[in-house]
Amino acid sequence: MSAHPHLPPYRYCPVCGAALDRAEPLRQPCTRCDFIFYHSSSPCMGALPLDGSRVLLARRGIEPYLGSWNTVGGFLGYGEEPLEGLQREVLEETGCACRVLDFITQNADVYGSGGTALLNTYYSVELLPGDLAPQxxxxxxxxFDIDELPDDIAFACDRRALEVLRTRLQAHRPG
Ligand SMILES: [Zn+2]
Incomplete structure (x- = not known):
């Protein structure tokens, strides 16, 4: 399923202030200068901290979906290396550093109702010893045990990633 565009086309060139062409919503050339506004998904990194068959989830302290659960992670900075961004987000949200384990999956979603299109990339991680505390x-x-996840997980991309993780963990379960 395509995750984009509740996004209305932009009106003005951020370089020179002239009108942007609005014929194509995702590729908008300026009518005066050489600038072209390409709309694209915002890259995000999702961390899945593991402890045996348990995964650490974070309850959202902000809108959208205030009070719902989601994975640890967030938006990458401009030009930021993906795995550095992943580790930064884990440290910012949990207070713990982490070791990156395995790529899990990557999928598209939208940040909130009418929000920006995002592309989320998930890795399992191992938290390093520290004072685990929400921040x-x-x-x-x-x-949460991977078989007993909460019902109110905010984002479809997180739900799909956790399903991939569950399948992965079951395949490696001893016995
Ligand atoms: Zn312009």
């Missing part, structure tokens, strides 16, 4: 835009951290 930044997180109100609570809790370990």
């Amino acid at each position: 930044d835009d997180v109100s609570e951290l809790r370990w």
Whole structure:
């Protein structure tokens, strides 16, 4: 499913202030200068901290979906290396550094109703010893068994990633 465009076409060139062509919503050339506004998904990194068959989720302390659960992670900075951004987000939200384990999956979603299109890339991680405590835009951290996840997980991309993780963990379960 395509995740984009609740986004209305932009009106004015951010370089020179002239009108942008609005014929194509995702590629808008300026009518005066050489600038072209390409709309694209915002890259995000999702961390899935593991402890055996348990995964750490974060309760959202901000809108959208205030109070719902989501994965630890967030938007990459401009030009930021993906795995550095992943580790930065884990540290910011949990207070713990982490070791990156495995690529899990990548999928598209939208940030909130009418929000920006995003592209989320998920890795499993191992938290390093530290004082685990919710920080930044997180109100609570809790370990969930992969077979007993909460119902109110905010984003479809997170739900799909957790399903991939569950399949992965079951395949590697001893016995
Ligand atoms: Zn322009």
